[in-house]
Amino acid sequence: xxxxxxxxxxxxxxxxxxxxxxxxxxxxxxxxxxxxxxxxxxxxxxxxxxxxxxxxxxxxxxxxxxxxxxxxxxxxxxxxxxxxxxxxxxxxxxxxxxxxxxxxxxxxxxxxxxxxxxxxxxxxxxxxxxxxxx
Numbered sequence: 001x002x003x004x005x006x007x008x009x010x011x012x013x014x015x016x017x018x019x020x021x022x023x024x025x026x027x028x029x030x031x032x033x034x035x036x037x038x039x040x041x042x043x044x045x046x047x048x049x050x051x052x053x054x055x056x057x058x059x060x061x062x063x064x065x066x067x068x069x070x071x072x073x074x075x076x077x078x079x080x081x082x083x084x085x086x087x088x089x090x091x092x093x094x095x096x097x098x099x100x101x102x103x104x105x106x107x108x109x110x111x112x113x114x115x116x117x118x119x120x121x122x123x124x125x126x127x128x129x130x131x132x133x134x
């Protein structure tokens with residue numbers, strides 16, 4: 001039985017349909033990764049799912065940054081720095097996984113879950129009222 005690590009609900013909505021859809025897709029990828037560990041087949045598909053996460057996260061973060069620049073969101077540079085710290089951490093975790101680190105899988109899942117839920121609920125919510133006025 002498939003169970004999710006993160007379930008989308010309206011509290012995650014940032015009031016922008018495109019960003020919400022992208023956030024849903026990121027949550028789906030995290031859940032796919034979580035279930036691959038739970039089902040015991042992570043080793044065979046880990047590289048593929050992790051690459052999907054990296055690619056889609058970059059696509060999403062770039063989309064969000066373009067939106068912030070388009071509407072001249074005042075904290076866009078700070079938000080970009082937060083995005084860059086995510087990219088750096090994922091790269092570091094990917095290297096740990098490739099080096100055979102035993103707990104890298106758990107660190108990856110925990111990091112993705114905590115980072116994305118916090119990022120959406122805290123950081124992304126900050127631009128919601130600003131973009132809503134545009």
